[in-house]
Amino acid sequence: MKVLIVDDAPTVRSLVKTTLEAMGITVLGASNGKEALDMAKREGFTLIISDINMPVMNGLEFLKAFRSFNRRTPFLVLTTESDPEKKEAAKRLGATGWIVKPFRPQDLSNVVRRFAR
Amino acid sequence: MKWQEKLPRPLKEHENLYLIRFNLGPEVFNRGIRIEWYIEDLKSLGELILEVQKERLPADDEVAEDCCYIAEALLISEEPEGTIKELLEFILDDGVHIETISARGSSQEPSEEKAEPTEGIPEQILNDYLVETAEHLNSIENSLVRLEQQAGEPSLLNELFRQFHTMKGNTGLLLSFGPNAALEVLKRIAHCSETMLARARDEHGQLSEEEIDTLFEALDALRECFRCFKEGKALDDRFEGLIARLSASPAEGERVDSKTSDVSDEELRAFKEIFLQYGSILDELANKQELSADEQEFFERALGTLRKSAENLKQKRITELLQTVKAPSDLKGIMTHISNELGKRTSKSHESQRKSTKTDAIQLESSIRVTQEQMDRLMNLVGELTAFREWLKWFVQHGDETWAKQKQLREQIQRYSRLVAEVQRTAMEMRMVPVYMLFQRFPKVVRDISKALGKKVQFEIIGENTRIDKLMLDRLGEPLIHLIRNSLDHGIEFPQERMAQGKPEAGRLLLRAFYSAEGVVIEVEDDGRGIDPDMVRLKAVEKGLRSEEEVMKLSDEEVISLIMLPGFSTKEEATELSGRGVGMDAVSSSVEAMGGKVKISSRQGEGTLVKLILPLTLAVRKVLIIRSGELLFSLPVEQLREVVNRPTFQWVADRPFMVHRNEAIPVVPLSSIFGLGNSDVVEAKKVILLKEREEGILVDEVVGLTETVTKPMPRALKTVEGLAGVSILGKGDIAYQLSL
Numbered sequence: 134m135k136v137l138i139v140d141d142a143p144t145v146r147s148l149v150k151t152t153l154e155a156m157g158i159t160v161l162g163a164s165n166g167k168e169a170l171d172m173a174k175r176e177g178f179t180l181i182i183s184d185i186n187m188p189v190m191n192g193l194e195f196l197k198a199f200r201s202f203n204r205r206t207p208f209l210v211l212t213t214e215s216d217p218e219k220k221e222a223a224k225r226l227g228a229t230g231w232i233v234k235p236f237r238p239q240d241l242s243n244v245v246r247r248f249a250r
Numbered sequence: 251m252k253w254q255e256k257l258p259r260p261l262k263e264h265e266n267l268y269l270i271r272f273n274l275g276p277e278v279f280n281r282g283i284r285i286e287w288y289i290e291d292l293k294s295l296g297e298l299i300l301e302v303q304k305e306r307l308p309a310d311d312e313v314a315e316d317c318c319y320i321a322e323a324l325l326i327s328e329e330p331e332g333t334i335k336e337l338l339e340f341i342l343d344d345g346v347h348i349e350t351i352s353a354r355g356s357s358q359e360p361s362e363e364k365a366e367p368t369e370g371i372p373e374q375i376l377n378d379y380l381v382e383t384a385e386h387l388n389s390i391e392n393s394l395v396r397l398e399q400q401a402g403e404p405s406l407l408n409e410l411f412r413q414f415h416t417m418k419g420n421t422g423l424l425l426s427f428g429p430n431a432a433l434e435v436l437k438r439i440a441h442c443s444e445t446m447l448a449r450a451r452d453e454h455g456q457l458s459e460e461e462i463d464t465l466f467e468a469l470d471a472l473r474e475c476f477r478c479f480k481e482g483k484a485l486d487d488r489f490e491g492l493i494a495r496l497s498a499s500p501a502e503g504e505r506v507d508s509k510t511s512d513v514s515d516e517e518l519r520a521f522k523e524i525f526l527q528y529g530s531i532l533d534e535l536a537n538k539q540e541l542s543a544d545e546q547e548f549f550e551r552a553l554g555t556l557r558k559s560a561e562n563l564k565q566k567r568i569t570e571l572l573q574t575v576k577a578p579s580d581l582k583g584i585m586t587h588i589s590n591e592l593g594k595r596t597s598k599s600h601e602s603q604r605k606s607t608k609t610d611a612i613q614l615e616s617s618i619r620v621t622q623e624q625m626d627r628l629m630n631l632v633g634e635l636t637a638f639r640e641w642l643k644w645f646v647q648h649g650d651e652t653w654a655k656q657k658q659l660r661e662q663i664q665r666y667s668r669l670v671a672e673v674q675r676t677a678m679e680m681r682m683v684p685v686y687m688l689f690q691r692f693p694k695v696v697r698d699i700s701k702a703l704g705k706k707v708q709f710e711i712i713g714e715n716t717r718i719d720k721l722m723l724d725r726l727g728e729p730l731i732h733l734i735r736n737s738l739d740h741g742i743e744f745p746q747e748r749m750a751q752g753k754p755e756a757g758r759l760l761l762r763a764f765y766s767a768e769g770v771v772i773e774v775e776d777d778g779r780g781i782d783p784d785m786v787r788l789k790a791v792e793k794g795l796r797s798e799e800e801v802m803k804l805s806d807e808e809v810i811s812l813i814m815l816p817g818f819s820t821k822e823e824a825t826e827l828s829g830r831g832v833g834m835d836a837v838s839s840s841v842e843a844m845g846g847k848v849k850i851s852s853r854q855g856e857g858t859l860v861k862l863i864l865p866l867t868l869a870v871r872k873v874l875i876i877r878s879g880e881l882l883f884s885l886p887v888e889q890l891r892e893v894v895n896r897p898t899f900q901w902v903a904d905r906p907f908m909v910h911r912n913e914a915i916p917v918v919p920l921s922s923i924f925g926l927g928n929s930d931v932v933e934a935k936k937v938i939l940l941k942e943r944e945e946g947i948l949v950d951e952v953v954g955l956t957e958t959v960t961k962p963m964p965r966a967l968k969t970v971e972g973l974a975g976v977s978i979l980g981k982g983d984i985a986y987q988l989s990l
Binding site: 205206207208224227229250 | 279280281282283284287291339340343344
């Protein structure tokens with residue numbers, strides 16, 4: 134099982150990494166959409182978790198590009214607001230679901246357990 | 251879903267009942283959503299009863315991954331609605347709908363709200379109304395379901411009419427205590443439904459399929475109004491459209507109807523053709539973010555053609571659906587709706603077309619076809635892998651490696667074993683198909699047979715999405731038809747006879763499939779005359795199958811299973827007999843050949859239940875490996891009763907007997923069963939006792955237990971009786987699988 138975490142904040146990446154590695158999941162990190170896209174083109178992931186606001190290429194652009202060649206891999210977006218319109222927009226671009234920041238490690242592992250099978 | 255009937259048991263205290271409707275389009279699957287995950291998650295919250303949407307099921311054994319076959323699910327759970335909603339959060343607005351049918355776990359909430367809108371109504375009257383209306387809603391649902399099966403049944407129409415009428419009257423009474431918006435709408439819907447029923451009853455004596463659908467809609471609406479009233483919630487004008495349809499003038503309604511039925515099958519088929527061709531291209535465009543000028547032009551032309559032909563063909567629903575399309579992206583959701591709609595139309599006009607419609611619906615979504623041969627090959631390869639694992643194990647045990655190296659090897663083998671097990675499991679899952687694929691034939695079979703016999707039968711299938719090994723399903727056709735025929739022919743009585751006994755005129759035949767701890771269970775149940783145990787006793791003695799003394803010792807229940815003995819009854823005699831027995835031995839032997847068993851229970855005058863208990867899969871079997879002389883044999887453990895280790899023998903009149911637990915059991919050497927010459931009885935070291943055989947089998951050695959995949963017998967040996975196939979063992983040895 135391999136999860137890709139995309140966030141420009143190293144703290145978020147390391148939080149996700151520690152939480153998921155404790156569940157026996159391999160975690161790879163990327164700090165922006167472009168980096169992530171290159172990785173996702175090279176190798177397959179069980180699940181992708183991506184922040185939305187990032188430099189170079191944001192999460193929604195990454196999602197859109199990713200869905201153009203992969204419609205199967207679950208893709209969760211990290212969002213700071215629970216604004217339904219944002220969620221709807223993410224869904225339209227092909228997001229499987231979302232995790233609202235800030236989240237507890239426990240929330241994260243619950244969601245990941247459901248979508249990385 | 252007629253949820254009252256699907257409910258497997260009454261709710262316990264603290265348990266809630268939710269009805270979850272699924273209507274997921276491809277766009278959901280394209281977001282990486284897997285419906286089976288949600289099913290698993292829901293299962294973890296309680297008991298889940300699934301209802302498959304027949305129109306969406308593929309015709310054969312190809313099951314598309316990104317298609318939701320489940321139409322509705324009933325969930326019994328102690329969790330509050332919030333938890334369920336949370337679980338379904340990501341798909342809740344995309345075609346998943348939750349309805350709380352009964353919330354006992356959180357019963358304080360509704361009762362708190364209840365007091366508010368009902369001021370001025372005497373408590374007793376209010377309580378009566380709440381109880382009665384809830385009952386009425388349920389009985390309306392029941393009547394509608396029955397009406398769907400027997401559209402022209404006048405008593406049902408009258409009953410339904412009365413139910414709507416009473417509900418209207420009761421509601422009117424309540425309204426006399428003060429105005430209430432929800433009740434007002436409820437009364438109007440009940441009134442319009444009543445009017446529509448009266449019209450249908452007086453003009454045609456029956457309801458059209460559309461009218462029944464509309465009434466179902468009305469029922470949902472009534473429920474919603476009732477809920478809003480109880481919870482003191484406001485109700486918007488969302489049901490105005492429905493009321494308008496319910497009260498549409500009869501002339502107009504009829505005109506539309508007759509025109510629809512004027513449309514020939516040919517024309518419909520042609521439209522389907524057009525739809526499929528344009529549809530698949532439109533579907534592709536729907537996924538594009540931007541269209542080129544050419545594509546835009548094509549899109550508009552294709553849409554125009556579709557609209558026009560839908561209009562020409564009076565496909566009202568489809569025309570309406572197409573009307574909502576403005577841009578390609580609008581198409582995403584409605585393509586499946588349309589193909590479903592088409593499926594509904596054509597299946598109505600042409601039975602044989604149902605199959606192709608189903609396939610068409612699938613074509614719009616992506617799926618992979620796997621042939622039976624490919625599947626078999628995969629299973630064979632899995633068998634080889636399993637065999638190779640056994641060889642590796644053997645090799646490590648018997649090789650001369652150092653201990654350290656052995657340990658290393660063993661670890662690797664363990665990893666390999668895990669992988670093999672995983673591959674095996676996956677391959678096995680791929681072989682599992684819903685029993686619907688077989689069951690879908692039966693309604694017609696039942697209708698034909700009961701018509702020919704002049705009997706009235708209400709046939710019902712439950713659990714049609716239970717999955718079972720494809721191979722097994724293929725072999726179940728014959729036995730099930732046999733059981734159904736038996737029930738119809740010998741079980742269910744003629745209408746006059748039934749009425750004389752105070753039973754409903756129509757007999758009930760129920761075919762049910764479900765999982766249990768023992769495996770997959772398929773039941774055939776009727777409410778016919780049942781089996782007379784005394785007749786069975788008589789017959790068994792007459793046929794010399796059991797002595798009089800023996801049958802008297804057996805309980806009624808035990809006696810009934812005697813009808814499965816070979817030679818119990820013949821065709822001519824069966825009808826005069828208590829009812830059953832024709833070919834029951836054939837049924838039981840074919841079920842047993844799959845490693846399953848048959849249980850029969852019956853109450854005289856009340857009915858008969860035949861239960862087929864089947865293993866989850868045929869593919870991998872646990873077998874006991876035994877040696878006789880030079881040859882190895884494998885014996886499926888289900889057939890085994892006991893292995894006797896140090897048998898003592900006695901000879902009675904030249905025949906060897908084994909003395910075991912104060913009983914003398916005749917024994918026969920395995921080798922002589924297959925004419926391989928007599929091995930010396932005294933030298934044999936073990937005796938194997940089988941469940942289905944009185945004689946003990948003498949063998950030289952019991953090698954051990956193992957799991958194997960059975961391969962078919964080589965052609966040259968196919969005629970040898972008592973052998974079912976070949977198992978390949980660790981060292982590459984071959985064991986013949988016994989079927990004694």
